[in-house]
Amino acid sequence: MPINSFLYPGAKVTTGYEVANSVRFNDGDTAYMHKTPSSVGDLQKFTYSVWFKRGVLTGAEQYLLEYNEAGDNDDNFRITLSSSDTLYIQDTESNTSNLDLRTNMVFRDVSAWYNLIVAVDTTQGTAANRCKVYVNGTQITSWSTETYPSQNYNTNVNVANEKLIIGRRESVSTPTSYFDGYMCEVVFLDGTQASNTDLGEFDEDSPTIWKPINVSGLTFGTNGFYLDFEDSSNLGNDIADNGDWTEANLAAADQATDTPTNNFATFNPLDGTSTGTAFVLSEGNCKGVTAVDTNGALQSTMAVSSGKWYAEFKIAKVGDNLSGGRTTVGIGSRTNSQVSGNYYGNTASPVDSYGKYSASAHYYSNNGSTTSYGSSFVDDDIIGVYLDLDNNKLYFSENGTLYSSTGIDITAAASTLNGHYHIGVADASANDNGEYLANYGGCPAFTISSAVSDDNGYGSFEYSPNITGDGEAKKFYALCTKNLAEFG
Numbered sequence: 001m002p003i004n005s006f007l008y009p010g011a012k013v014t015t016g017y018e019v020a021n022s023v024r025f026n027d028g029d030t031a032y033m034h035k036t037p038s039s040v041g042d043l044q045k046f047t048y049s050v051w052f053k054r055g056v057l058t059g060a061e062q063y064l065l066e067y068n069e070a071g072d073n074d075d076n077f078r079i080t081l082s083s084s085d086t087l088y089i090q091d092t093e094s095n096t097s098n099l100d101l102r103t104n105m106v107f108r109d110v111s112a113w114y115n116l117i118v119a120v121d122t123t124q125g126t127a128a129n130r131c132k133v134y135v136n137g138t139q140i141t142s143w144s145t146e147t148y149p150s151q152n153y154n155t156n157v158n159v160a161n162e163k164l165i166i167g168r169r170e171s172v173s174t175p176t177s178y179f180d181g182y183m184c185e186v187v188f189l190d191g192t193q194a195s196n197t198d199l200g201e202f203d204e205d206s207p208t209i210w211k212p213i214n215v216s217g218l219t220f221g222t223n224g225f226y227l228d229f230e231d232s233s234n235l236g237n238d239i240a241d242n243g244d245w246t247e248a249n250l251a252a253a254d255q256a257t258d259t260p261t262n263n264f265a266t267f268n269p270l271d272g273t274s275t276g277t278a279f280v281l282s283e284g285n286c287k288g289v290t291a292v293d294t295n296g297a298l299q300s301t302m303a304v305s306s307g308k309w310y311a312e313f314k315i316a317k318v319g320d321n322l323s324g325g326r327t328t329v330g331i332g333s334r335t336n337s338q339v340s341g342n343y344y345g346n347t348a349s350p351v352d353s354y355g356k357y358s359a360s361a362h363y364y365s366n367n368g369s370t371t372s373y374g375s376s377f378v379d380d381d382i383i384g385v386y387l388d389l390d391n392n393k394l395y396f397s398e399n400g401t402l403y404s405s406t407g408i409d410i411t412a413a414a415s416t417l418n419g420h421y422h423i424g425v426a427d428a429s430a431n432d433n434g435e436y437l438a439n440y441g442g443c444p445a446f447t448i449s450s451a452v453s454d455d456n457g458y459g460s461f462e463y464s465p466n467i468t469g470d471g472e473a474k475k476f477y478a479l480c481t482k483n484l485a486e487f488g
């Protein structure tokens with residue numbers, strides 16, 4: 001399927017239905033949701049739809065949905081992201097798979113939202129019509145495994161008193177396979193095999209872009225549900241009024257404004273040296289912890305070539321080797337594997353990068369020279385990055401106070417190797433156990449005491465994105481698709 005069929009960073013769509021909120025599932029928190037319907041529903045006809053954005057690619061299974069009969073691994077229905085990042089849909093009875101569909105397509109884009117629709121009707125005469133699967137509005141027809149149930153087969157979906165779980169596997173031993181990432185617009189229609197256009201639409205001005213629509217008027221049936229996650233005090237609220245879900249290890253802080261209709265940047269786990277032994281990522285790719293004696297960098301999933309942009313990074317723990325370490329917060333023009341020495345601005349190279357340096361009152365420029373600037377980081381400092389690509393200036397703040405109202409001169413983004421800049425953190429010279437929390441505005445990895453948005457109303461920041469720099473008032477904006485469409 002074409003790569004531009006989902007809402008990738010910077011995709012421009014016409015106005016329409018807006019999704020306000022998602023919820024962040026953190027694998028490390030063993031977060032999930034569950035309920036147990038008391039009534040039997042339609043065992044042969046149903047539709048499940050979910051929008052999801054992946055977080056950490058763990059190299060293990062991650063369950064999107066499971067119906068499980070009292071913890072019995074032999075009788076269940078599941079929708080799973082495999083350890084190799086493919087998708088499979090299975091209905092198993094007595095440990096025999098009567099429905100078994102496994103994609104050739106992989107789901108590894110951590111920067112984009114996917115929409116998955118699974119529409120089942122086992123009464124259909126044509127086997128392939130008994131389970132239709134759509135990703136971003138396009139029906140999947142290519143499978144590595146393709147087994148359809150017999151006609152009129154009763155699935156394990158909608159069985160009374162069978163546990164329904166979002167975000168993990170219910171095992172007879174220890175629950176496993178927790179989902180890591182974001183979900184929104186979670187919809188189940190009991191008794192209906194819906195079409196793709198019942199649950200989404202292609203954008204009229206960008207006809208390869210799939211986007212959500214208002215589904216509140218659909219018929220949900222006996223056990224149908226609709227989770228919109230708009231009530232942070234009750235994330236399990238079912239607005240289809242068929243009984244709320246029980247939340248496990250989820251909190252109000254896990255409600256996010258990162259959605260398919262306004263996609264926000266995060267740290268990019270696929271970028272250079274940010275994975276493996278360098279960083280352990282969590283919290284929807286907004287928290288990175290360094291391993292022992294390793295170098296690495298974490299950069300935004302979105303890059304910019306124009307406009308004014310703001311992000312915050314809480315230095316929850318400065319690396320243990322502060323005196324010799326090289327922790328920087330800043331910008332780079334290429335992937336972090338190209339950030340020289342794994343910190344911004346280390347030496348002359350084909351990479352333009354600038355970073356505020358932790359171990360002393362210096363910043364680095366892209367030629368490796370140092371200039372006295374600000375103060376050293378200490379634990380829990382929040383460093384603000386203000387990137388002005390309209391005037392080629394860079395500003396930093398510490399806990400809401402600018403180090404200097406005079407900006408650092410930078411190379412124009414158009415002149416860089418890739419013609420854009422990422423914003424992030426980098427850690428080198430055996431900095432051990434550093435802990436860095438990103439806030440690009442969509443779902444902060446740290447508690448916000450008094451939320452401040454940008455002038456477009458997007459993002460949730462600890463400090464204002466607006467400053468006075470070089471003698472003029474300047475407004476900076478969150479790294480999200482709404483702002484990129486306007487300013488990027």
